[in-house]
Amino acid sequence: MIIAVSTSDELQRAYPGAEITDAGDGVLLPGLVNAHVHLELSALTPGEPPGRFVDWIKRLVPRSPVSADVVAEFARRGVATGVSQCLRFGVTSVGDISRQCGVTRPLLKRGPLRVVSYGEVQAMANRRGLLEERVAAAVDGKDNSDRLRAGISPHAPYSVEMGGYRRCLEAARERGLPLATHLAETADEAPFLAKHEGPLRELWEYLGAWDDAVAAFAGGPIRFAHAVGMLEYPTLLAHVNYCDDHEMALLAAGRASIAYCPRTHAYFGHPPHRWREMLRVGINVAVGTDSCASSPDLNLVDDLRLLRQLAPEIPALALWELATVRAARAIGMETRVGTLEAGKAADFVVFSASGNDPLATVLESETLPKQVWIAGEPVQISCQITVHDS
Numbered sequence: 324m325i326i327a328v329s330t331s332d333e334l335q336r337a338y339p340g341a342e343i344t345d346a347g348d349g350v351l352l353p354g355l356v357n358a359h360v361h362l363e364l365s366a367l368t369p370g371e372p373p374g375r376f377v378d379w380i381k382r383l384v385p386r387s388p389v390s391a392d393v394v395a396e397f398a399r400r401g402v403a404t405g406v407s408q409c410l411r412f413g414v415t416s417v418g419d420i421s422r423q424c425g426v427t428r429p430l431l432k433r434g435p436l437r438v439v440s441y442g443e444v445q446a447m448a449n450r451r452g453l454l455e456e457r458v459a460a461a462v463d464g465k466d467n468s469d470r471l472r473a474g475i476s477p478h479a480p481y482s483v484e485m486g487g488y489r490r491c492l493e494a495a496r497e498r499g500l501p502l503a504t505h506l507a508e509t510a511d512e513a514p515f516l517a518k519h520e521g522p523l524r525e526l527w528e529y530l531g532a533w534d535d536a537v538a539a540f541a542g543g544p545i546r547f548a549h550a551v552g553m554l555e556y557p558t559l560l561a562h563v564n565y566c567d568d569h570e571m572a573l574l575a576a577g578r579a580s581i582a583y584c585p586r587t588h589a590y591f592g593h594p595p596h597r598w599r600e601m602l603r604v605g606i607n608v609a610v611g612t613d614s615c616a617s618s619p620d621l622n623l624v625d626d627l628r629l630l631r632q633l634a635p636e637i638p639a640l641a642l643w644e645l646a647t648v649r650a651a652r653a654i655g656m657e658t659r660v661g662t663l664e665a666g667k668a669a670d671f672v673v674f675s676a677s678g679n680d681p682l683a684t685v686l687e688s689e690t691l692p693k694q695v696w697i698a699g700e701p702v703q704i705s706c707q708i709t710v711h712d713s
């Protein structure tokens with residue numbers, strides 16, 4: 324734990340005899356927080372950008388059943404790769420979405436990363452009956468540990484019905500759990516919700532799992548989340564790539580945070596994200612990578628580097644906040660991580676940098692962290708990290 328933050332001289336006076344580690348010239352930052360990732364998909368690579376969002380989903384979703392063993396092995400491999408990437412890139416805490424949380428949590432609970440593990444719920448049309456089973460798996464706290472906290476994530480408004488969303492919110496409220504969802508990621512969500520039309524309906528036909536009992540909702544995904552009551556909860560909303568002025572006002576009046584995933588956003592070619600306006604109206608915005616199926620890797624600093632290029636007028640400090648203090652708040656970990664303050668976890672990352680604005684220097688180079696510490700222990704970032712199985 325961090326017990327004090329000050330200059331070297333003052334600390335040596337206050338704590339005579341303390342062991343000293345000199346990290347050299349550079350910047351010492353709080354361990355980085357990736358607000359939105361799917362570690363279990365880290366064995367994938369993005370490939371060529373898809374023509375349409377649903378074409379990308381079709382690549383990910385097998386049409387024929389895959390054995391549970393194959394699915395579990397794929398998730399285990401993904402988690403091992405994902406954790407090792409996070410450490411190499413200076414990420415010490417993650418908001419991880421996991422469809423296979425029964426497989427990933429036992430691996431992560433004794434791993435090095437701090438993880439909010441949002442168990443993913445999908446339950447729409449022919450899959451409606453899976454709701455309670457999925458909710459129970461998500462909220463199960465049996466793997467909670469010093470490093471892992473269970474949360475719940477209804478996947479998206481095109482895979483969970485309004486009743487299912489309400490059930491997830493209620494389950495989160497009852498237990499005080501972190502809640503996340505994918506929202507307004509694609510422009511296809513509004514016509515799907517309103518009239519069950521467009522590419523997302525086509526996806527359901529492709530899966531052969533549609534039924535006509537799904538209720539329609541006019542007004543788009545953000546008003547849908549508002550109608551569910553999710554905006555009054557500290558929900559993490561992944562993406563929000565499509566947001567009009569009225570929807571922006573709804574978000575500003577609520578308590579939800581946004582996880583903007585810059586490189587994933589660029590991969591799909593969405594119109595410019597309104598993150599700067601969101602910050603101006605008081606919405607908490609964090610950065611995430613999303614999964615290795617849409618991001619080249621889990622190097623969260625490269626997402627900040629893209630923002631540096633897109634928004635050179637934003638001070639470097641404000642960009643780093645998106646991957647530290649704001650991201651910690653977005654995943655409900657702000658009392659433990661995200662800043663260098665007495666009482667918080669001793670998680671930090673050191674980048675070599677010099678000059679008048681070292682925070683900008685790091686974003687204008689391709690440098691990797693030279694040291695990463697979690698809970699006061701240096702992490703071996705140069706070697707392969709093995710996630711131990713239970």
Ligand SMILES: [Zn+2]
Binds near residue numbers: 360361505561613
């Ligand atoms: Zn995602």
